[in-house]
Amino acid sequence: MLITKAPKGTQDILPQEVYKWHYIENIMRDTAKKFNFKEIRVPTFEHTELFLRGVGQTTDIVNKEMYTFEDKGNRSITLKPEGTAGVARAFLENNLNQGALPVKMYYVNSPVFRYERPQKGRFREHHQFGIELFGAQSAYADAEVIMLAKTLLKELGLKSVSLKLNSIGCPKCRPNYNEVLKDYLRDNIDQMCGTCKERFETNPLRILDCKVEGCKTIVKDAPKTVEHLCEECSDHFETLKGVLSELGEEFDIDPLIVRGLDYYTKTVFEFITDTIGAQGTVCGGGRYDNLIEEIGGNSLPAVGFGMGMERLLLTIEAAGTVIPQPQKIDVYFAAADDDAKDMIAIKLAELRKEGLIAEMDIMGRSLKAQMKYANKIDCRFVAIIGSDELQKGTVILRSMENGDQKEMKIEELLEAVK
């Protein structure tokens, strides 16, 4: 019973719907290409240590959501719970930091695994499109990354997705801010939820992200990260906002978005929609200037984002956007008699060689059944050949759209269906 059931939180993408994926993948590739990002493909699993160090020990992802196991060589292995760490590892391992900077890379359809309770827009395995830009500390790099996401969403015709922007500072100013925040919260600590009490010590910034009503009201008037940035972070943020405004791009400053991964510094952003249920974050990203150093490299700035492809598809569907259907079948060969089959096989191969989509009966069906089948699979033409046609060297070509049919020399078939 269980062997005919996909594991919880996973899903099959069936032949009749895969064209939707191809559609968004193509737009993703085209968009990345215009921005001169090159594709990188990295493993589906990595050493667990990479995520402990990269994503951060205090995060929920690392604490309770990773698919971690020991392989037969006693290595601790983890199915990747996000895309950035693996790409950063590959970047370092292959010495891409020794070449010309910046290095701009993207990935599509990259599987991501997290042990979660599935719900709308949330799965245990989902797929991400993402980009990573290594080596540039300028706010124009942030702008480029954000603009790529914006362009992509525009290409997909999505208007319901809005950009939320924030800056959470850097190792220089974050500690100061944490103190300011803790001072503010200290009086109300008793009224906050259990996890927030813990966060107060481990990662006070995450309290801003708490969804518990009580905590939300306490946090509402809390000091904001953007008001306590050091000069460098502040300048960076101002420049970014300036560029986006100059470009005429809309965004909201949301002081409460802080992101759930520890590697973020300075800029953080999310693209959010309210059209696909409770899980509305379609794209999330930001700057991670410390990650490369954290996993053993030199100090090197970087920015990027991850975009959930399932959520993107849900958003497209919710918007009522019609994704172009795949191409129709050009010709279906129907055999009126079995002795025509060899000739049909030859003509079939010829048409396919010319790039046409062609089929013949391989089920041994009657002519009538072949016609019905051809109708069902949506063909432009049916080419009928039986003993008579075989002798005359002809074929009957029937249009399945209007029912017109005529007999022609078999050599004329290719021209007629092109």
Next chain:
RNA sequence: GUGAUUGUAGCUUAGUCGGUUAAAGCGCCAGGUUGUGGCCCUGGAGACCGUGGGUUCGAGUCCCAUCUUUCACCCCA
């Protein structure tokens, strides 16, 4: 991990206070004479009623457990 929700043919569902061979529509397959689709008509295949226990003379119908579905919390894409 928490709360709620679902589970009958491939799909969508019906199944009366527990009572004999579990229905229907769609889909699938085959026919409706002489080599041809879409409509219509006829027939056929197809269900261990999620699974395991229990109550009962008897359970798809009641009870328990478990798995599964879906939605929300949490978290995130």
